Amino acid sequence: MLHRRRRIAVVPGDGIGPEVIAVGLQLLEAINHHLQLNLEVVMKDWGATLWLQEGIGLPAGALDDLSANYDAIYFGALGDPRIPDMAHGKEILLGIRQGLDLFVNMRPVKLLDESLGILKNKQKIDFVVMRENTEDLYTFIGGNFKKGTMDEVAIDQSVHTRKGVERIIRYAFEYAQENKCQKVTLGDKSNAISFGGSLWQRVFKEVSREYPSIKADHLFVDVMAMEMVCHPGRFDVIVTSNLFGDILTDLGAGLVGGLGMSASANIYPGKIGLFEPVHGSAPDIAGKKQANPIAALLTAGMMLDFLSVPGVLLAIEQAVILAITNQEVTPDLGGLQTTSEVGQFVIRETIRCLLGE
Numbered sequence: 001m002l003h004r005r006r007r008i009a010v011v012p013g014d015g016i017g018p019e020v021i022a023v024g025l026q027l028l029e030a031i032n033h034h035l036q037l038n039l040e041v042v043m044k045d046w047g048a049t050l051w052l053q054e055g056i057g058l059p060a061g062a063l064d065d066l067s068a069n070y071d072a073i074y075f076g077a078l079g080d081p082r083i084p085d086m087a088h089g090k091e092i093l094l095g096i097r098q099g100l101d102l103f104v105n106m107r108p109v110k111l112l113d114e115s116l117g118i119l120k121n122k123q124k125i126d127f128v129v130m131r132e133n134t135e136d137l138y139t140f141i142g143g144n145f146k147k148g149t150m151d152e153v154a155i156d157q158s159v160h161t162r163k164g165v166e167r168i169i170r171y172a173f174e175y176a177q178e179n180k181c182q183k184v185t186l187g188d189k190s191n192a193i194s195f196g197g198s199l200w201q202r203v204f205k206e207v208s209r210e211y212p213s214i215k216a217d218h219l220f221v222d223v224m225a226m227e228m229v230c231h232p233g234r235f236d237v238i239v240t241s242n243l244f245g246d247i248l249t250d251l252g253a254g255l256v257g258g259l260g261m262s263a264s265a266n267i268y269p270g271k272i273g274l275f276e277p278v279h280g281s282a283p284d285i286a287g288k289k290q291a292n293p294i295a296a297l298l299t300a301g302m303m304l305d306f307l308s309v310p311g312v313l314l315a316i317e318q319a320v321i322l323a324i325t326n327q328e329v330t331p332d333l334g335g336l337q338t339t340s341e342v343g344q345f346v347i348r349e350t351i352r353c354l355l356g357e
């Protein structure tokens with residue numbers, strides 16, 4: 001079957017970003033070849049080097065180009081010790097998230113192999129966090145008063161809009177319905193953060209009534225963090241605001257093998273999506289061939305899933321499980337393999353699985 005052409009913009013970025021994305025691209029190439037997907041990849045050199053050499057973060061016209069000419073963005077990581085305030089990262093990554101209104105940040109928390117679990121209780125861990133991706137403290141509204149003095153005041157505003165809260169909650173319920181999940185759990189801090197908390201509470205109750213077959217559950221976010229550790233098996237879909245989601249998903253990554261295992265998607269349903277591993281540029285291990293590529297490989301699988309290519313994500317997961325059981329893993333998972341060696345193993349096993357071998 002000849003598939004319609006799908007264009008993917010690839011932003012390897014900084015630090016270990018290019019190392020893990022190189023492996024991800026080899027996986028995409030192999031899948032493209034075997035399944036004849038008609039994928040076209042276009043490289044973008046956005047990142048610290050372009051910023052430092054030419055003062056360019058997100059080039060003029062990039063957002064229009066992305067939304068008009070691409071189906072997805074495959075993203076590595078941004079972050080460089082030479083740019084301590086991450087100014088380029090804010091312009092590029094937050095610029096894309098905000099500019100393309102990618103309001104869903106979806107982060108699966110799935111323990112693929114028991115050996116990676118750190119909890120004594122050995123519960124099944126398989127849930128997904130839907131983090132609101134465009135509001136809250138990440139609108140950078142605020143300022144300083146008497147900056148640099150002993151009387152300094154610093155204010156960051158947490159913004160929650162009716163539209164923003166409703167669409168992420170609705171997406172969480174839609175996802176739950178489509179994926180036969182039983183429950184959506186809201187994580188908020190409405191007992192202490194009155195105005196935004198109340199909005200999340202009211203909208204959650206309202207939207208949940210439209211989905212009577214899905215249980216609507218609620219936890220204060222501090223209790224939710226504890227429950228993710230004590231009873232992770234109770235969660236199906238979590239929906240939460242931007243800052244809480246940021247923190248909870250790193251906790252989630254810790255439960256399933258660390259940052260090298262966690263994939264994520266930034267989505268505006270029906271439009272373009274940006275797919276990136278949860279980890280950052282990890283300058284401490286950049287250039288040492290130690291970066292775990294599994295997060296980037298699972299991310300590529302999520303991207304193909306989003307592009308309506310069925311079965312690939314599952315095949316990648318099976319290959320990753322095999323890599324873990326065979327100790328074909330990088331040092332963060334206790335192995336001795338390099339980024340590229342792990343990549344070759346997972347790519348080979350993914351293709352085998354897809355071809356039914």
Ligand code: ATP
Pocket residue numbers: 016077078079080259260261278279280281282283284285290291292293295332
């Ligand atoms: P940034 O500023 O870009 O977010 P960071 O080092 O502060 O970078 P992360 O890159 O998210 O934050 O990583 C935190 C630590 O986790 C790293 O120092 C690194 O040791 C480890 N780590 C992250 N990603 C990976 C990976 N893919 N493989 C192995 N270790 C990783």
